[in-house]
Amino acid sequence: xxxxxxxxxxxxxxxxxxxxxxxxxxxxxxxxxxxxxxxxxxxxxxxxxxxxxxxxxxxxxxxxxxxxxxxxxxxxxxxxxxxxxxxxxxxxxxxxxxxxxxxxxxxxxxxxxxxxxxxxxxxxxxxxxxxxxxxxxxxxxxxxxxxxxxxxxxxxxxxxxxxxxxxxxxxxxxxxxxxxxxxxxxxxxxxxxxxxxxxxxxxxxxxxxxxxxxxxxxxxxxxxxxxxxxxxxxxxxxxxxxxxxxxxxxxxxxxxxxxxxxxxxxxxxxxxxxxxxxxxxxxxxxxxxxxxxxxxxxxxxxxxxxxxxxxxxxxxxxxxxxxxxxxxxxxxxxxxxxxxxxxxxxxxxxxxxxxxxxxxxxxxxxxxxxxxxxxxxxxxxxxxxxxxxxxxxxxxxxxxxxxxxxxxxxxxxxxxxxxxxxxxxxxxxxxxxxxxxxxxxxxxxxxxxxxxxxxxxxxxxxxxxxx
Numbered sequence: 001x002x003x004x005x006x007x008x009x010x011x012x013x014x015x016x017x018x019x020x021x022x023x024x025x026x027x028x029x030x031x032x033x034x035x036x037x038x039x040x041x042x043x044x045x046x047x048x049x050x051x052x053x054x055x056x057x058x059x060x061x062x063x064x065x066x067x068x069x070x071x072x073x074x075x076x077x078x079x080x081x082x083x084x085x086x087x088x089x090x091x092x093x094x095x096x097x098x099x100x101x102x103x104x105x106x107x108x109x110x111x112x113x114x115x116x117x118x119x120x121x122x123x124x125x126x127x128x129x130x131x132x133x134x135x136x137x138x139x140x141x142x143x144x145x146x147x148x149x150x151x152x153x154x155x156x157x158x159x160x161x162x163x164x165x166x167x168x169x170x171x172x173x174x175x176x177x178x179x180x181x182x183x184x185x186x187x188x189x190x191x192x193x194x195x196x197x198x199x200x201x202x203x204x205x206x207x208x209x210x211x212x213x214x215x216x217x218x219x220x221x222x223x224x225x226x227x228x229x230x231x232x233x234x235x236x237x238x239x240x241x242x243x244x245x246x247x248x249x250x251x252x253x254x255x256x257x258x259x260x261x262x263x264x265x266x267x268x269x270x271x272x273x274x275x276x277x278x279x280x281x282x283x284x285x286x287x288x289x290x291x292x293x294x295x296x297x298x299x300x301x302x303x304x305x306x307x308x309x310x311x312x313x314x315x316x317x318x319x320x321x322x323x324x325x326x327x328x329x330x331x332x333x334x335x336x337x338x339x340x341x342x343x344x345x346x347x348x349x350x351x352x353x354x355x356x357x358x359x360x361x362x363x364x365x366x367x368x369x370x371x372x373x374x375x376x377x378x379x380x381x382x383x384x385x386x387x388x389x390x391x392x393x394x395x396x397x398x399x400x401x402x403x404x405x406x407x408x409x410x411x412x413x414x415x416x417x418x419x420x421x422x423x424x425x426x427x428x429x430x431x432x433x434x435x436x437x438x439x440x441x442x443x444x445x446x447x448x449x450x451x452x453x454x455x456x457x458x459x460x461x462x463x464x465x466x467x
Contacts, residue, residue, distance in 0.1 A: 019046040019055065029055075029068060039070035054089065054104055056081050065091065065104070073104060084118065084127065090140050092118070101129075106143030110136070126183065137183050146183050228252060232273075235280050245285065249273055258285060258298065267302035281326075282339045288314065297341055305341040323354040336360060336373075344373050356388035357407065370394070370409075379409040393423040404428065404441075414443045429454050 018030045027046055028037040046055040046066065057066040057076055064076035074081070080094040089104035092112070099112040110129065112118070117130045118138070127138040135148045181187070233247040244261040256273035257266045275290045284305065285298045293313045297306040306312050313329040325336040325344055335347035336355065345352065345360060349371075353361030359370040359378055369381030370389070385397040393404045393412060403415035404423060413420075417430040417439075427446060430439050437449030447454075 021045070029070075038068065041066065041070055043076070056083070065102075074102065084140075090127070090138075101138070103140065103143050109138065109143055110145055137181075139183065144183075146186050148181065232256070233278065235278070235285065247273075247278055260300075260302075267300075268298050268304070284339075284341075286314065323356075325355045325360075327352050327354070334363075345371070346375055348375070353386065354388040356390050356394075357392060359389050359394075359407065361386040361388060361394070368396070378407070379405070390422050391424075393428075395420045395422075402430070413439070413441050416443065 020028050020030055022028050022040065027041045027043045029039050029041070029046070030036070031038045041057070042059070043066070044058045044060070046057050048055065053068050054065050054073060055068065057064045059076040062076040063078045063081040065073040065081065067073055074093070078093050078095045082092050084090040084092060084101075090109075091102045091104075093100055093102045097114075099116075101109045101112065101118065103109050112129075113132050115132070119128050127140065129136040129138055129145075134150065137146045137148065138144075139146075228251040229248050230251065231246055232249050235245040235247065245267070246259045246261060247256055248259055249256045250270070253270070254273065255270035256276075256278075257270045258268045258278075259265065260267050271287070277288045277290065279286045279288070281297065283300065285300075287296045287298070289295070289308060292308070292311075294308045294311050295306060295314050296304065296308050299305055311330060315327055315329070325338055327334055328337050328347065330347040333347040334349045334352040335343055336345035336352060338344050345362075349362045349364055350366070351363040355373075359372055361368055362371045362381070364381045367381040368383045368386035369377060370379040370386065372378040383396040383398050384400075385402075387395045389407065392407060394407075395402055396405050398415050401415045402417045402420045403411055403413045404420065406412050412423075413428070417432060418434070419431040421429040423441070426441055427438050428441070429436055430449065432449040435449045436451045436454045437445055438447035438454065439445055
């Protein structure tokens, strides 16, 4: 580990702080990036709470809450304090024989009985609370507590990981039925005698026992039934869930179709769904045939941008990658397309990497070099391996060892490492003898290579943390 002074110390992960004991017995919150103490407190120790600006403090056998600026949020007078998983500043606080839920933003919210339970739904957006006098829903952002109907309960199909992400609606169980409950309006907005109720955003799929149909509850509360069909998947094309598509498979024909919920129409001709997988790709829909490897890409209005007959193959990196351009393969050769499926680099290379700093790693004749779009060689293909440029540096392997080159193709570091990772502030992570360390561009070791892995902070000014 990086030596930060007298131990013990604890890393406060969300703030880049380390709590450490000073020689006078006090606790310092040390800012790793700024290399200085942010505040000093008279405590035994501070633990990371998982909340971005609050730590769990300990003093004389008691617990409290303290802000990273030193602000006292709860005095150290409680028997136990634990943060709720994924919660936005929610803590369960215990003293003597009682417990309660405390919110950093809203204060005391709810006392908990002895056998009460509280669990996060989808990453803490809402919490379900079971008490002696009923079931409740807790919104950590507003502090609002909503009691469910008397006969409602939580169940496997009653607590969705998707629906209430956007609109504060949840699935609940009512005897013989499943229902959608609006936390905002404290009312049931949909219920049906059903064996399954699944949802995404403002869409719910209902499947009933003994029936071969599904129904979808859409924006205005209208239900659409699809006879002898099954909804396989909901594709959300935008983060706000305003552009939604359903993948529907017919029971008899086994043909699949893609339906736009917004327009309530099929946007592409039905196709054989056997051995095919449908993904969201950028702002398009991609269908991959596992038998041939070929792909078809469909626009949001149903336009076919790439057809199976084009014999275009995407790699896993291409389908799920986040780069500006996407590597594709045609007739055994690789190139790049943009988000509109236009070729920006022709398929004439043995392999290509991700675009970066205006250059693309490309393989030709068994060696790697770099080309400038739309295909002129900028750095000759003379390396055994090469990765994308970032901030003016590209990792390449020559003579069995890794190092970095600049955009002029000249070496910027020694080629002396088993592996290397991007340059930051004139330093880079490198693997030597099976262990990782940090080195300067001239090869000077600034952190010995004796760690299994080193994780870099998102802040370029901050030190790397090793473990």
